[in-house]
Amino acid sequence: MTTTLYGAEVSYFTGKVRAYLRWAAIPFEEVLSTADVYRQVIVPAVGAPVIPVLRDGNGRILQDSTVIIETLEPARTDDGPTLHPATPLRKLVALMLEAYGDEWLVIPAMHYRWFYDRDWAMAEFGAMNAPDESAENQLAIGQKLAVPFSKAATLLGATEDMVPAVETAYENLLAELDAHFAEHPALLGSQATIADFGLIGPLYAHLYRDPTAGKLMRERAPNVARWVEQLHFEPGGLRAPLDDNDRIPETLLPVLKRLAREMLPAMVDVAHHVRAWMAEHPGETLPRALGSHAFTLEGREGSRIIRPYSLWMIQRVRDHLNGLDADSRRRADTFLRDIGAEALIDFPDPPRLAQHKLTVRPA
Known part of the structure; x- marks a missing residue:
């Protein structure tokens, strides 16, 4: 049975899983999560209209990006590197960065999408749910469907009075990551790890693809944009195993200090x-x-x-x-x-x- 990923380009956590599947050389097909797919597949399988959802080669239904990845990883049959670093300090840092990407970078990701590109995002949601409709109808559909998502920025802390802080923090993070990726192909060195997949969700699906944030990334942080493109589209070059010295790159320390504070x-x-x-x-x-x-x-x-x-x-x-x-x-x-x-x-x-x-x- 073929592994099937139910998701969408616009989806934060679909980006995380998709990049992992490509990096891990797991053959899969992706099915766009249209209204029919939600109704006929996703809701009956997991009980809620959420993505990503994955049906693995054994027919199991998996939901939640971390659960999907951690379930698939032990079953890999290729001879590539493992997802988690083998050394203790690197694994600690990798797990910290995954949590940072999943649980904290939602703030700038949702802010830039819904503060600057609201109409674009609603059209994207409409196109996802009704791909055969006209652009006008897709926008109307998206305006209804995206209401809960459009409120996420405020709920997560990106209120109007916090906009300067959110944007300053994110732009400084971009600069720190850009300096790091100028010297290293992945977060911990030569190989992508769970740390990279934690960050690729927001940095691809929202902050690279969305018009305003994408322009900002390409202009201010071209090395980050290059990392996003490689990890998401051609991750084979990020499979060179890490060495065993357990050192954390000096260029990553500003990012980790930001995470901490x-x-x-x-x-x-x-x-x-x-x-x-x-x-x-x-x-x-x-x-x-x-x-x-x-x-x-x-x-x-x-x-x-x-x-x-x-x-x-x-x-x-x-x-x-x-x-x-x-x-x-x-x-x-x-x-x-x-x-x-x-x-x-x-x-x-x-x-x-x-x-x-x-x-x-x-x-």
């Missing part, structure tokens, strides 16, 4: 909210959101939705950190302190989290 304080606060909710609601399933909380970006304080799922991604980082041997743990803790990420050392873990919906199902 922007994302980690917010994640610690989310953890406190989740711990309190779970103590008050023993045995109940966590909701998708728990109200809102304050966060700080470029010296400005904003408000954003509390998403417990973010802690599932942080839990992956903490699991790796807590599983290290004593020497590796000491080295990792020193590195985390050096980049200002000491919050990960004594993170206020809530009770162990699991995904509520079954994400791996027989066909």
